[in-house]
Amino acid sequence: MNDPQAFVTGLKLLGAGLAMLGAIGAGVGVGIAAAGGVQAMGRNPDAAPIIQTNMILGMAFAEAVAIYALAVALIIIFAAG
């Protein structure tokens, strides 16, 4: 606490870590998408290519949330004064 700048830096890193909490939701979402996709492919292997495409698409959208969290974290670490 006797070095205020170090204190601020520490809080900054803490904030970046907290921002990455958003990755929890994305992880759950991607997991659900994969589970659904694999189940569907198990039931109907013939439709696998179509299911795979849509599954990856859904995963990409779910992942976007984590990407936004990452962007915020990077901005906190590198850009925020």
Next chain:
Amino acid sequence: MSEVKKKRRFGLFRWIVLALILIGVYFAFIGPSIYRPVRPAVVLPPEAVWPGLNIFGIPLTNTMLATLIADLILILMALRVNRFVKSGEMVPSGVSNFFEAIFEFLWNAVDSATGKWARKVIPLVATIFLLIFVANMVKMIPGFESIGYLEQLHKGTGYAPVPLFSIFGRTVYTIDNAQPVKLAAEAAASQGSEPTPAEEEHELCSACQVIPFLRGSATDLNFTVALAVIAVLMTQVYGVMALGLGYFGKFFQFGRLVNGGIFGVIDFGVGILELILELAKILSFSFRLFGNVFGGAALLAIIGSLLPVVLPPGLYLFEMLFGIIQAYVFYLLATVFISMAAISHHSEETAEAHA
């Protein structure tokens, strides 16, 4: 089959692998300290390849150099495939075969997504896929992010340089893990150095970090934002090509605002939201690719400095997989957005053409 396999069980290969692991353990934990990996510096903006080397006033960065290498590889591949196509043979081999497999895979997805527009859409999305794919693979070459020039640090922890060997009258230096130099830290996040040997051309520094000559293209936001802007702008172009200027009616629904009553106002708001969504696409496109590749590179560097022997090969495999998947996701999303833009909200005939 199993009989044949049993005969080969005491082959040479496993001993080579074991020897490599032991050499790795020796250099990482037991041997001289100059071979030990040091804590890497995680730097967000790309660095200049050489101090003062400018092209049209813009410094040539290490990510730009890596992108140029990827471009060169793509051009060589294209020339090779062109020669094959000109030769008139029917059965491709080598690079041409690889190219045909990739292109068939891309064509099938584009054809099923965009229908009659496939021939116009594929040049753009296939180019994006191939560039990201090759750039992500080129990033895996040893020497990327590790060979560079030394630079004096101004804060944090640097490492002392140690001469390694001489070539063409110039000395090649490496940085010594056992001689960390702590600078009067201004309480900023401590910066270490890149893990391996470095070349040194100008006067020596006391606390050094390595500025690499080459760094993965997609670890630079400029690269990914450029691709994202191209993809989103071209989505609008394809929309206009398919629907005429009426395409922009999707965003500005003035007709609904005038005669739609209260729901018309809501529709108008939804149109404006779609316009904002278009801009958000640029953000998510660029940060998805950048975040994955940059995070992977940072993970590799940090794990490589903590546990340099067993884990990195597996992570490299993981990185290759992610390089392919990210290229595929970028290409797939671009295709889907373009196909969505080319289908009108209201006209029935285009909807039927796609059904």
